[in-house]
Structures are given as structure tokens and as C-alpha cells.
Amino acid sequence: MSSSTGPIGPAEQEPIDPVFDDSYEPDPVLPDPVRQRVTALAAGVLGSLPGDELPVSLRRVAKFAPKQRAKLGGPLIAAQIATDALLRQRLAAKVVEAAGDLGAAVAEGTPPGAADPTEVAALAYLCRPPAWRDLIGAATEALRAETEQALVAAQTRELEQRVARAEHDRTVARTEADKLRDELARLREEAGGLREENRRLGRSVRELEQRERRAADLLATEKGRAARATADHDAEIRRLKARLAEAESQAGAARVSAKEARANDDARLWLLLETIGQAAVGLRRELALDPTDRLPADFVADTAADRPEGVMPAKARALDATDPARLDQLLDLPKAHLVVDGYNVTKAGYGDLSLEQQRSRLVTGLGGIAAQTRAEVTVVFDGAERIVGLPPAPRGVRVLFSKKGETADDLIRRLVRAEPAGRPVVVISSDREVADGVRRHGAYPLSSTALLRRLGRT
Numbered sequence: 001m002s003s004s005t006g007p008i009g010p011a012e013q014e015p016i017d018p019v020f021d022d023s024y025e026p027d028p029v030l031p032d033p034v035r036q037r038v039t040a041l042a043a044g045v046l047g048s049l050p051g052d053e054l055p056v057s058l059r060r061v062a063k064f065a066p067k068q069r070a071k072l073g074g075p076l077i078a079a080q081i082a083t084d085a086l087l088r089q090r091l092a093a094k095v096v097e098a099a100g101d102l103g104a105a106v107a108e109g110t111p112p113g114a115a116d117p118t119e120v121a122a123l124a125y126l127c128r129p130p131a132w133r134d135l136i137g138a139a140t141e142a143l144r145a146e147t148e149q150a151l152v153a154a155q156t157r158e159l160e161q162r163v164a165r166a167e168h169d170r171t172v173a174r175t176e177a178d179k180l181r182d183e184l185a186r187l188r189e190e191a192g193g194l195r196e197e198n199r200r201l202g203r204s205v206r207e208l209e210q211r212e213r214r215a216a217d218l219l220a221t222e223k224g225r226a227a228r229a230t231a232d233h234d235a236e237i238r239r240l241k242a243r244l245a246e247a248e249s250q251a252g253a254a255r256v257s258a259k260e261a262r263a264n265d266d267a268r269l270w271l272l273l274e275t276i277g278q279a280a281v282g283l284r285r286e287l288a289l290d291p292t293d294r295l296p297a298d299f300v301a302d303t304a305a306d307r308p309e310g311v312m313p314a315k316a317r318a319l320d321a322t323d324p325a326r327l328d329q330l331l332d333l334p335k336a337h338l339v340v341d342g343y344n345v346t347k348a349g350y351g352d353l354s355l356e357q358q359r360s361r362l363v364t365g366l367g368g369i370a371a372q373t374r375a376e377v378t379v380v381f382d383g384a385e386r387i388v389g390l391p392p393a394p395r396g397v398r399v400l401f402s403k404k405g406e407t408a409d410d411l412i413r414r415l416v417r418a419e420p421a422g423r424p425v426v427v428i429s430s431d432r433e434v435a436d437g438v439r440r441h442g443a444y445p446l447s448s449t450a451l452l453r454r455l456g457r458t
Contacts, residue, residue, distance in 0.1 A: 028136050031143050037122035039078050043069035045094035046077065053090055055080055081126070092127035099123060102312065108217060111135065118143035296418040297337065297378050297398065304399040305380070305411050323455040330444055331373040333424040339415050339443075339453065340366065341408060341429035342381040348430065349452040365455040367394025378415060380408045407432050416443045 030038065044066045051059055058080055061073035069077070081088045094101035102119065104110050109129040111120045124132040217317030311397035330336060346358035353361065363379060370377045376396070383401030393399045402411045413426060416438045419425050425443040428451045429435060 010145055027125075028133055030120075030121070030136065033118045033143060034121040034125070034136070034139060035078065036074075037118050038081065038125050039074045041069045041095045041122055041126065042077050042091045043074065045098060048094055049090055051417075053085060053087075055084060058087075088126060088128075093122065096127050099149055106135070109135075118212045177245070185311075194418050217273065278391060295376060297339075297376070297419070299414050300411070300414050300418045305402055324450050324457060327426070327446055327450050328373075328456050330424060330426045330446075331369070331375045336373070336375040336426060338366075338369070338375050338377045339412055339425060339427045339438075340377070340379040341412060341427070341434060341448070342379045343408065344429045344434075345448040345451055346432055348448045349455075362455075363393055363397055363399060366397045369454070370396030374448065380411050380415070382408045413437050413441075416441045419443075 004188060046062045046069055054062055057076060059078060061069050064072060080222040096107050102115055103123055105131050106120055106123040107127045109131055117139035121136045124135040285382050308383045331338060342362060344364050350358045350361055366377050366379055380400050383403060387402060402408050409431065412434060416425055423444060426447060427438040427443050430448045
């Protein structure tokens with residue numbers, strides 16, 4: 001067999017079959033740096049060999065970039081070099097040529113002494129000059145010596161760092177000791193001051209004990225005086241009780257005579273009221289007084305409810321019923337006041353809308369009722385959350401929010417109690433407790449359904 005690459009130096013020879021060569025020796029074990037360098041050198045020139053001179057297993061690897069060959073095909077290249085002497089000779093020729101003077105020197109078996117032992121061993125392994133095993137052995141020893149030297153240097157640096165830390169710790173300890181001595185001196189000085197303070201406080205305690213004994217003597221004297229004053233007071237109470245009994249007997253006689261006088265006065269008062277009533281009718285007709293712009297519900301709203309910010313107060317009242325016709329009958333009464341439990345109505349009729357949309361829709365509908373019936377309309381919402389930016393209420397509709405700590409039901413009861421007896425007040429709420437409460441105060445409770453049907457008809 002002969003190489004197609006021409007002369008390749010001292011390594012040129014026919015491949016030797018180890019089975020028929022008694023002098024064959026296995027390749028020496030290469031250190032990791034040498035083995036990696038051999039693979040890198042071979043991968044670098046692998047692509048320069050013709051495809052027919054490459055084993056089938058390496059033809060695909062030869063198409064990779066040099067760095068990719070060593071990274072992806074390194075183990076395959078190393079295995080092929082170890083078993084294929086002809087391939088190694090061809091690669092050695094390319095590697096020696098690429099290495100220049102160093103490659104030629106190694107191929108002749110006379111590498112320079114200053115050369116990198118890893119590079120020399122890798123070139124010697126590929127081109128196999130005379131005594132190449134000795135070159136690899138020398139490189140192995142050199143690498144081992146470098147490794148040991150690096151280990152010794154690392155240990156030396158670690159010891160130096162420990163010594164520096166120890167020196168630092170000793171300095172810190174010395175500083176801390178000085179601080180502790182200063183602190184001890186300060187504490188001793190404070191202890192002396194405390195002992196002096198303790199002696200002063202002892203004297204103060206003894207003085208206070210003397211004062212306490214004097215105060216106890218004074219207290220005993222005052223207790224004697226208080227006992228005498230109590231006896232005098234009890235005697236005075238007995239005298240006053242006797243006088244009170246006498247006064248009660250006189251008051252009983254006075255009550256009898258007053259009852260007879262009151263009967264006479266009642267008759268005279270009835271006559272006076274009749275006269276005043278007739279006079280008031282004539283006076284109102286003569287003065288032509290205008291109706292007041294303040295209603296009882298306005299005073300309740302000012303003291304027991306919150307109005308939404310930015311909304312002008314408007315007159316409004318709420319009414320409750322199951323039949324819209326019944327609601328219309330009640331609203332036709334003179335001076336009717338409709339009071340509406342806001343969320344009780346909106347959640348029954350518009351529960352799929354947001355709270356803001358529910359309030360807006362209800363208030364708008366109540367504005368139409370107020371305009372049609374001329375009734376006073378008040379709608380009440382729970383004020384647990386502060387409502388800001390509510391649109392202005394329609395004319396004739398008062399919008400209220402309960403204050404913190406009070407519910408809309410409580411505010412509705414306040415509004416009903418504030419109305420004078422005899423005024424028709426209609427409360428709209430499906431809450432049975434609210435309905436029973438306002439009924440006891442003379443209001444007409446109706447269900448939310450009646451108002452929703454009335455609004456739907458509008």
C-alpha cells in the first residue's frame with residue numbers, strides 16, 4: 001500500500017498489522033489535553049483530504065466546519081485515528097505541513113525545548129517520528145508537573161489568603177477589645193452614678209414614708225369630722241322628709257281643686273281653639289301665603305342621610321304596591337309622598353345591569369312618575385360605598401344615600417316617622433320587615449313589582 005499524498009517524512013511507512021508483528025506495542029494513554037489537541041489538529045485538516053481517502057464514517061464529518069468537526073465528530077475522529085494507521089499518516093502529513101517549523105522539527109524527532117509540550121506530544125502522536133513514545137512521555141511528565149505546580153500555587157494562594165484573614169481578624173479582635181475596655185469603663189462610671197442615685201432615692205423614700213404617716217393622721221381626723229357631718233346630714237334629711245309628706249298632702253288637695261279648674265279651662269280652651277281655627281282660615285285667605293319649599297323629608301335628609309356629590313337636592317318620595325292601579329290611586333291623594341327602597345326595586349327589575357346603571361334607570365323612571373302625578377318622590381339607596389358623580393336627579397325626585405352605620409331601611413323608617421299624621425305616604429319595598437314597620441306608622445306599603453309594572457307601562 002502507498003499513500004497518494006506523496007512523501008510525508010520519517011513517518012512514511014506501510015501500515016503494520018499488529019496481528020503479524022511480534023514487536024507491536026499498544027499506543028500509550030494520552031493525557032486529556034494531548035488527546036483533545038490531537039482531535040483538534042486532525043479535525044482541522046480532515047476537510048482537505050479527498051473523499052475517497054476518507055473512511056465512510058468520516059466523510060460526513062469532513063463536510064462540517066473545523067470547529068464543528070472537533071465538537072460533534074471528535075470521538076469518532078479519535079477512534080478512527082487510533083485504529084487506521086493509513087488515515088493517521090495522511091492526516092499527519094497535512095498537520096506537519098500546517099504546523100510549519102515546529103511540525104518539521106517534531107517529524108525529525110528534534111523538537112525545540114521551549115515548545116509547548118502538549119503541541120509536541122499531539123504532533124508526535126500523529127506523525128510517529130523515532131522515539132515518539134518518549135516525546136509523549138516527556139509531555140505527560142511536563143503536564144503533570146504543570147498541574148502539580150498549579151495545585152501548589154493554588155494552595156499557596158489559599159494559605160496566603162488565610163493568613164491575611166487571620167491578620168484581619170486579629171486586628172478586628174484587637175479593636176473590639178479596645179471598644180469593650182472603653183465600654184467597661186463607661187459602665188463602671190454609670191454604676192457609680194446609679195449607686196449615688198440609689199442613695200438619693202432611699203432618702204426620698206424615707207421622707208415620703210414620714211409624709212404618709214402624717215397624711216394618715218390627718219385622714220383619721222377628717223374621717224371623724226365627716227362622721228359628724230353625716231349624722232347632721234341624716235337629721236336634716238329626716239326633717240326634710242317630714243316637710244315633704246306635709247307638702248304632698250297639700251298637693252293632693254291642690255290636685256283635686258286643679259282638676260275642677262282644668263275642666264273649666266278645657267271648655268274655655270276648646271272655644272279659644274275654635275276661634276283661632278276660624279281666624280287662621282280667614283288669615284290664610286287674606287295673606288295668600290305660598291307653600292313652603294321645605295318638607296319634613298328634607299330635614300331627615302339633612303340630618304340622617306348622605307346626598308350624592310354634585311347632585312342638587314330634589315323633592316322625591318317612595319311608594320310600594322303589588323298592583324300598579326293601586327299605586328295610581330294612592331298617588332292621586334292630595335300631598336302624597338312616594339318613598340322607594342332603591343336597590344330592592346333595581347335588583348328585582350334590573351339585576352343584570354351594573355349598580356350605576358340600575359340607579360340611573362330607576363331615578364329616570366321616577367322622574368316621569370313625579371311629573372305625571374305631582375307627588376313628592378324620594379328614592380333611598382344603601383350608602384355603604386360612597387357614590388360620586390351621580391347624574392342630576394329629575395325635577396321632583398329626591399335621591400338619598402344612608403349614612404355609614406345605617407341602612408336604607410332605617411332611613412325609610414325615619415322618613416315615614418317624620419311625616420305628620422294623616423298625610424298619605426306610600427313605601428315601595430318587597431322587604432316584609434320594612435313593610436310591617438312603615439304600616440305601623442300609618443304608611444301604605446306596596447311591593448317592588450307594582451312600581452316596576454308602573455314604570456314598564458310608562
